[in-house]
Amino acid sequence: MGEKCHFYPKSKIWAPWNLIADDRSTLADDAELYNPSPMRLGSHAIVSQGAYICGATHVYNDPAFPLVSFPMTLGAYSWICARASVNPGVNVGDGAILALGSIATKDLQPFGIYAGVPARLVKERERSAVPEVL
Numbered sequence: 001m002g003e004k005c006h007f008y009p010k011s012k013i014w015a016p017w018n019l020i021a022d023d024r025s026t027l028a029d030d031a032e033l034y035n036p037s038p039m040r041l042g043s044h045a046i047v048s049q050g051a052y053i054c055g056a057t058h059v060y061n062d063p064a065f066p067l068v069s070f071p072m073t074l075g076a077y078s079w080i081c082a083r084a085s086v087n088p089g090v091n092v093g094d095g096a097i098l099a100l101g102s103i104a105t106k107d108l109q110p111f112g113i114y115a116g117v118p119a120r121l122v123k124e125r126e127r128s129a130v131p132e133v134l
Contacts, residue, residue: 001021002021002022002023002024002025002043003023003024004023004024005021005023005024005025005026006024006025006026006027007021007026007027008026008027008028008029008031009029010029010030011027011028011029011030011031011032011047012030012031012032012033013027013032013033013035014032014033014034014035014036015035015036018035018036018037018038018039019033019035019038019039019040019041020038020039020040020041021040021041022040022041022042022043022044022045022076023043023044024043024044025041025042025043025044025045025046026045026046026047027041027047028046028047028048028049028050028051028082029049030049030050031047031048031049031050031051031052031053031080032051032052032053033047033053033055034052034053034054034055034056035053035055035072036055036056036067036069037055037056037069037070037071037072038071038072039053039055039071039072039073039074040071040072040073040074041074042073042074042075042076042077042078042094043076043077044076044077044130045074045075045076045077045078045079045092046078046079046080047074047080048079048080048081048082048083048084049082049083050082050083051080051081051082051083051084051085051086052084052085052086053072053074053080053085053086054085054086054087054088055069055070055071055072055088055089056068056069056070056088057088068088069088070088070089072086072088072089072090072091073091073092074086074091074092075091075092075093075094075095075096075110076094076095076130077094077095077130078092078093078094078095078096078097078098078108079096079097079098080092080098081097081098081099081100081101081102082100082101083100083101084098084099084100084101084102084103084104084119085102085103085104086098086103086104087103087104087105090104090105090106090107090108091107091108092104092107092108093107093108093109093110093111093112094110094111095110095111095125095127095129095130096108096109096110096111096112096113096114096125097112097113097114097125098114098115098119099113099114099115099116099119099122100115101117102114102115102116102117102119103116103117103118103119104118104119105118105119106118106119109121111124111125111126111127112124112125113125
């Protein structure tokens, strides 16, 4: 855990030992990280209320239905808005934003703003929106 991280009391982390949280990362109330593999929250990353970051799924065509998990990263200054979801194995670039209630099914590129189901790039975030140019 980095300095000045803020994990609200009703946030959930499935495997705290698999979480790498850089300075000032935040996990809001009712936000959940399902992280059977390592998951990194970059510096100043925010996961808002009710957002769900899913780090695993099952091989549904295998009769044994095995769990398969993925390491994932939410980049520095990224923001997963309230009630948005990030699918297994999807990485979020530095400064990227996933809008309210959207579902990320593919990697989100740095400083892109994504919205919808599935999430699509709708505009670019200005790099000056964060104090440090990444």
